[in-house]
Amino acid sequence: MIENHDSYSKSINETVNGSHHFTIRGYSLAKGMGPGKYISSDVFTVGGYDWAIYFYPDGKNIEDSSMYVSVFIALASEGTDVRALFELTLLDQSGKGKHKVHSHFDRALESGPYTLKYRGSMWGYKRFFRRATLETSDYLKDDCLAMHCTVGVVRNRVERPKQYSIQMPPSDMGQNLKYLLESEVGSDIVFKVGDEMFKAHKLILAARSPVFRAQFFGLIGNPNMDNVVLEDIEPSIFKAMLIFIYADKLPDLHEITGSTYMCTSTIIMQHLLAAADRFGLDRLKQLCEAKLCEEVSADTVGTTLSLAEQHRCQQLKAICLKFAAANLGGACCP
CATH class of the missing domain: 3.30.710.10 (Potassium Channel Kv1.1; Chain A)
Known part of the structure; x- marks a missing residue:
């Protein structure tokens, strides 16, 4: 009699995602640094690796980007062949939500993740935005730029069937x-x-x-x-x-x-x-x-707002003020 011992496993490729918000105040003072000179964000960690955003107010080099600002995401820790997806967003500060988005996530099916070979490797755009257009746009407000960066580090894991089935009771x-x-x-x-x-x-x-x-x-x-x-x-x-x-x-x-x-x-x-x-x-x-x-109701918004103010509950205070403005004509607002 022949016995069959079947087994199976599953290879799962997924991304570990994380984001960083980077604000540049005093944009006009950064101009004139020269091509190749950059302003760096603080280092942030995603997927076990450190990253940083580099903003080049005068472009990354003279040949390709002297008329543009350049933006790159750099691997800031040791690592070889780190595969990742990226998204860079320049935020519209007018409130219209017309952000400028460069997303590698959207093109993952076409080209796959980007591979960074070593510390200092970068992904981004030499011609991220034409400087003259940027300076007259809603992306620049009060001499300030705001960017949002998302990194998705690719991880692979093998999933195997569990050899046991133990029901874990809830904590008591x-x-x-x-x-x-x-x-x-x-x-x-x-x-x-x-x-x-x-x-x-x-x-x-x-x-x-x-x-x-x-x-x-x-x-x-x-x-x-x-x-x-x-x-x-x-x-x-x-x-x-x-x-x-x-x-x-x-x-x-x-x-x-x-x-x-x-x-x-x-x-x-x-x-x-x-x-x-x-x-x-x-x-x-x-x-x-x-x-x-x-x-929150019309009967309680006054006392609740006072309580929120006294005990430093900012979200509750905001909800009360919003309710009062919408329903009571702001009568309860301090």
Whole structure:
């Protein structure tokens, strides 16, 4: 009897993409450097290699580009036969979106990726843009040029069938820590918030909040304290913050307020954002900010805008101002 042992593999060619935004201020002061002289962007990394954008205000050489500006992308780290795709975009600063795009990505099927042989190898255009046209165009504004560069480094990998099939369970760390909070096992600190008491664990609080870390273990902290009285925060808000500290997710509102609580989701998120800022919980602050961005209304935009201003939530502030301008004639704008 003949046994067949079939096998298979898959070769996958793909690009690792990354982008860099390069701004040149004082374009007029760069003119006159001479052909072959360039202004370089900062080095940026894509696909494990360093890259830089070279801008030649007087062209790369006299013969081909004395009337043009030249732009190139250069390999800025050691490497041989690095294959990549490129895109150079000169940004239209009038807001019309008429950018000047030179894309190697679009021609990949025709010519394939470009190969850079060694450090200093370049891809780009000697005659990127006629200088006289550039200087009267919307690409130059306030003596400033802006470019966007995308590099796609080609990688090859071989995909083989897995020799195992193990179902990975989801992480239950948050559930386990939340159980620790609810069961009060090993608790070593009690918070008095209003008329309610909350037991917690100093090490967990210190690991999550720089404010608690300083309070318990800082230079003037007291690791032996076992009681803390907190003012200017509602018990339900503190409970919600504790649940986030342990479970790393926003709690269910019914879980913290009960079915008879009359506050809206927006009011709770507003108070929770302020608490997150107070205790240095940046992730919770951003979660609240995102939630409030979804809940802006004519009834809440004023208080939410004030909150955004007070706690430095720039995206939330922008959403409130946009909503107010569109719906209230800018009445809530500071």
